[in-house]
Amino acid sequence: MLRGLCAALRGHLIVLCAVVGCGAWIAPGHAQPFPSRPITLIVPFAAGGPTDTLARILSERIAAELRTTVVVENVAGASGSIAGARVARATPDGTTITIGHWGTHVLNGAIFKLPYDVVADFEPVAMIAMGTQLIVGRKSLEANSLKEMIAWLKGNPGKATAGTAGAGTGAHVAGVFFKDKTGTDFQFVPYRGAGPAMIDLVAGQIDIMFDQASNSLPHVKSGAIKAFAVTSPTRLASAPDVPTVDEAGLPGLYISYWHGIWAPKNTPKDIVTKLNAAIVAVLAEPAVKHRFAELGQEIPLPAQQTPAALAAFQKAETEKWWPIVKAADIKPE
Structure with a gap:
């Protein structure tokens, strides 16, 4: 009888281990911590330009904050819209993000016939600089x-x-x-x-x-x-x-050149929050503040660095500039 009980228990343990083992094997595919892979930061212009410079200042520090690799990739052409289309079509898992500005995420929507929407096809992550x-x-x-x-x-x-x-x-x-x-x-x-x-x-x-x-x-x-x-x-x-x-002698010719970070639309909120937290931490570093200041860039206040603040600012800039650009009849050359 004892021998039979042990055999039965062994059978249950085998089944239990099999179930637990399967669970352990399946779980990572559903809940891998972010980031589990390197992040690509798309720059919509050639290397060496102002947007590229800001991206490279941030990328190394963001990588340290998130304990991953951040690869800066320059995707130039069509005033930044080639990069915009690339990011808009990317898998929304936080591993492809883009740096952009007044031109790429406001003006392009008023001037070009784009295969994406400069507002609706992106998740705002953080405002990073006002220039x-x-x-x-x-x-x-x-x-x-x-x-x-x-x-x-x-x-x-x-x-x-x-x-x-x-x-x-x-x-x-x-x-x-x-x-x-x-x-x-x-x-x-x-x-x-x-x-x-x-x-x-x-x-x-x-x-x-x-x-x-x-x-x-x-x-x-x-x-x-x-x-x-x-x-x-x-x-x-x-x-x-x-x-x-x-x-x-030319009063009123004011132009603000602000920069932000965006992810593809439908990137999970927890990933956007984690990306934002890393960027906010980097922008608070004295060395980054000093470098930005040298370049004539003002870092926004913490309350302006949130995804919601970037979304609201982009909306306001779109409402301001689209009528002006269309009234001026600015066309692609």
Whole structure:
């Protein structure tokens, strides 16, 4: 009888172990902790540009926070819309995210016929930086102030060249508004990003740019290019010698170039929360704050770094800029 009881117990234990074993084998597929794989951070422009610079500053620190690898991948072209389509179609598991800005996640929706929606097809993760533009020119340009630059443009109608990161980008839109406000005329030269455009400006191959401060400041400080004005009502702490557009004689030409991080639509809320927490922690680091400040970038307050805050800000910017862009009839070149 004892022998039979032991045999029966052994049978139950075998069945129990089999069930537990199967459960242990199945569970990881359903509840693997995030991140279980490397994260790809898509940059919608060429390497070396302002958006790429911010992405690379953040990526290493985000990787440390999440204890994973973050790979920065540059997917340039069509003013950032090729990258936008790539991320919009990506599996919404948090392993593909993108950095974007006023151009990629507001202006593109008003200018291009896109295979995705700049608002509806993404999950906002965090606002990371608020920046501005500089109006800059090649070192040899025959002007040393914004008024002189405008006079030079009027004296050479249709001949001057302005580099942009592509049709419909912030640099292009800013240039269109500058033309309208000053009565000047010049040609736009599109590049695959602000980085390549800046290379040609430094080399004297193009004349001017309406460029993100983070891209221009190092070259302004080195004396490689001239800065005529900053497109904000206050001077940059990192470039106090550069006048505002109001001071330089072109009042009201304000353009804010903000950056954020997005994931594909339907990325689980807990993953978005974890990504946001890592980014917020990185933005609080003194070294990151210092580096951003050097590039003319202001880190938003913690209350503005939430996914909800980025969603609300993007919505407000869309409502502000879409009517302006459409009224100006800005088209892809």
